[in-house]
Amino acid sequence: MALVYLCLLVGIPVLCIILLQKLLGNKNSKLPHPPGPRGLPIIGNLHQIDVSIFPQHLWELSKQYGPIMYLRLGHLPTLVISSPEIAKEFLKTHDLNFCSRPYLFGLKKVSYNGRDVLFSPYNEYWREMRKIVTVHLFSSKRIQSFRSIREEEVFQMIKGISEKGSSNEVLNLSDTLAPLTIAMTSRLAFGKKFNEVDMKRFKGLLKRFQDVTAAFYFSDIFPSLQWLDRFTGSSAELDGCFRDMDSFYQEVIDEHLDPCRPSSMDGDVIDILLQLKRDDQISSIDFTFDNIKAIIMLVLSNLLYSFDWELPPGIRKEDIDTDIGRGITLHKKNALCLKPRIFFYTSIQSDRLVVSYLKAKVMDLMDLYILVGVSVLLIVLPKLLQNYKSKLPHAPGPRGLPFIGNLHQIDVSILPHYLWKLSRQYGPIMYLRLGYLPVLVISNSEMAKLILKTHDLNFCSRPSLFGLRKVSYNYRDVVFSPYNEYWREMRKIVTIHLFSSKRIQSFRSIREEEVFLMIKGISEKASSNEVLNLTQILVPLANTIVCRLAFGKKFDEASMKRFEVLLARFQAVTAAFYFSDIFPMFARLDRLTGSSAELDRFFMDMDLFYQELIEEHLVASRPSSMEGDVIDILLQLKRDDQLSSIDFTIDNIKAIIMVKLSICFW
Structure with missing residues (x-):
């Protein structure tokens, strides 16, 4: 002791x-x-x-x-x-x-100490490995030699989709595309298709590979505490995955070294690498089995890129309009042409489908398999969408593409004129699809009367947009709220209590005073022949009048600057693009791009600003100028409980203040 x-x-x-x-x-x-x-x-x-x-x-x-x-x-x-x-x-x-990429502990282990071409540091070795990949593995001629494998696997998948479509079975794209990618990869790289047992082992290796490369290792951030990796077990898990992967690689290489191997292994990726090793074509580096295994590791890493497609909320497969004529033709320099004798899609008569295959002249193995995945989607999705038809026909309109609809056809620089030109071609009622959103464009007075008067209850609500929903406290205001009982009650409050003729008349002195001060300032500048910027005069005038009517006070210089910044941020976040509005299935991208976080920060700052104004009105010693302003009236309505059908809270008051902010942009 x-x-x-x-x-x-x-x-x-x-x-x-x-x-x-x-x-x-x-x-x-x-x-x-x-x-x-x-x-x-x-x-x-x-x-x-x-x-x-x-x-x-x-x-x-x-x-x-x-x-x-x-x-x-x-x-x-x-x-x-x-x-x-x-x-x-x-x-x-x-x-x-x-x-060079960062040298991370997990990737260093699984890449055989950086002997691959993806995670290797930039040096003479990387340049030689890059030459091997670009010249021997994935040249244009080599990519062309793999064409029959891609066509065969895609044809088999489309045939399976057709059989499910004809029997109206539910189709899971993840369960269809992932096996296709694995099958194509295994045939291109390993020269064979895996049976059920090997496929299960292969998928298990993929999952473990993903886990160990994405894990946290103290060695990367705190090298002096690298012993903690063994204490936590992450190092042992990495070693176990590496041993199993190395065993898998060695088995695949041994199969290619067997003289009785099947002919399907001739010319695949591993066979080419073994030929390079035997012929000793590499002069400056010692090309060993570990180099071959490191390149095989890239094949595994690229299979981690999977696709998880799903229909937007509220849309059934029967509701998708999939009649797209005689197919989609995408023109590319090097096109992949599929010319089957018989199509399995009875709803469309076609004898030719031309789809593009991106030219696979890539710099490393990762680019190849990403391009394979994109090409598979271009081949599969048009045929997949042809299996279903919408029960209700849409109004006439330009034909769109899957997912994006007509977004690529809209010229926003001359939008009204562009829609008018389209209406001359497709008629007074026209259907467009902006991503997920179905849109009707009306360009005829009779049709407009039919929609805005006869069927007004079906078309009177504004679209539900992500940014406006947040800043309006989930549509608790009167401008962006959907048409319902709540909107009718809020409209009653605004028209009777806030902006009745009598109330507007009571604000007259404030408007006259501010206009008088503005004219006086213009007169002083004119008398001294100074240059006058109307924007710098009219904008502060509007802001001052709104502040005095709504908040009962004029802002000092610091408060006015804060108010103007809030106005600018309000305009930015409400006019920003959000994936949630057009592509709800990609709503997570709003957080990835930072637009959702910026909206949240603005909402917190704006809510704090509203709360400060409300608390000033709740103070007993408040100035007399706050008596009878918009916030004071709303607080009286809340205290007097004059609203019976809705629960009038502080958030309702803040939502109405938000409307006052939005007025400052006009």
């Missing part, structure tokens, strides 16, 4: 000294770091990084620290570039110093 205490007594101070030397070593560096947020010892800036809105967070930091910013993620020094000029300096002038 005494020996243990002695070891602790001596070891702990020594450890502290070593850590301090490591931590303080950077401070004695001759070259200063670029500006950046101050970090903590050991963890650096890890605690300051918001991974939920990572790109937006880095952009906010760059506004504070400049276009080149230094961060320390644990042990890793990191430079963040946010200027095109500096990015050009890094990626073009000094590209050789910054072109």
Whole structure:
């Protein structure tokens, strides 16, 4: 026991000294770091990084620290570039110093210490491996030799889809496309199709590969704590996956070395690599089995890119309009032509389908399999959509593409004139599909009367948009709320209590006073022959009148600046593009692009601004100018409980204030 205490007594101070030397070593560096947020010892800036809105967070930091910013993620020094000029300096002038990927523990293990072409650092070895991939594996001639395999597998899949379509069975695209990709990959790379047992093992390897490469390792961020990887078991899991993968690779290579191998293995990826090894065509590097296994690892890594398609909410497969004439023709320089004798789609008579296949002149193996996946979608989706028909015919309109509809055909620069030209071709009532949204375009007075008067209850609501729903407190205002009982009650409040003739007349003195002050300012500038900018006069006039009518006060310079910034941000977030509006199935992309996070931040700032105004009106010693303004009237209605059919809360008041903000844009 005494020996243990002695070891602790001596070891702990020594450890502290070593850590301090490591931590303080950077401070004695001759070259200063670029500006950046101050970090903590050991963890650096890890605690300051918001991974939920990572790109937006880095952009906010760059506004504070400049276009080149230094961060320390644990042990890793990191430079963040946010200027095109500096990015050009890094990626073009000094590209050789910054072109390598980070050297991560998991990827280093599964890539045989970086012996592949994807994760290898930029050096002579990478250049030789790149030459092997581009010249011997995926040249145009080699890609063309794989054509029959792709056509055969796609034909088999389309045949299976046809059989399900003819019997009206539910089709799961994930269960169809994933086996297709694996089958094509295994035949191109390994020269065979896997049986059920091998396929199960193969999928298990894919899943484990994904887990170990995406796992967190202390070795990457805190090299001094790399022993914790063994303590947590992540290192052992990585070693186990590597052994199983290596065994799988070796079995595939041994099958190709067998003289009695099947002819389907002649000319596949592994056979080409073995020929290169035997012929000793590589002079500057020692091309071994580990190099071949590292390239096979790329095949596994690219199969992790899968597709998960689903129909938008509320849409059934029977509702999809799939009659697309005689198919889709996509013109490309190198086209893949499928000319089957008999089509399995009885609803469409066709003898030829021409679809594009992207030219697979790629720089590495990852690009090849991404292109294979895209090409499969281009081949499959038009034929898949032809299996179903909508029960109710749409109004006439230009034919759109799957998913995006008519978005690619809309010229937004001259939208009214463009829609008018289309209406001359397709008639006074025209159908368009903007992504997920069905749209009717009316260009005739009789049709407009029919929709806006006879069937007005079916068409009187505004479209439900993601940004407006957020800033209007889930449509608790009167402008963007859908037509229902709530809207009718809110309209009654606005017309009777807020903007009746008597109430408007009571605001007359405020309007006259502000207009008088504006005219006086214009007169003073005119008398001194100064240049007059009407925008800088009329916009503050509108803002001041709105503030006094709605909030009962004039803003000082700081408050006015805050108010104008809120107006600008309000306009930006409500006019922004959200995937949720056009492609609901891609709603998660709003968080990835940062637009959803920006909307949330604005909503919190706007809600705080509203709350401050309401609390000022609730103070007993408030100024007399706040008596009788919009917020004061709404608070009286809330206290007097004059509303019976709806629960009138603070959020309702804030939603009506939001309407006042939106008025400032007109």
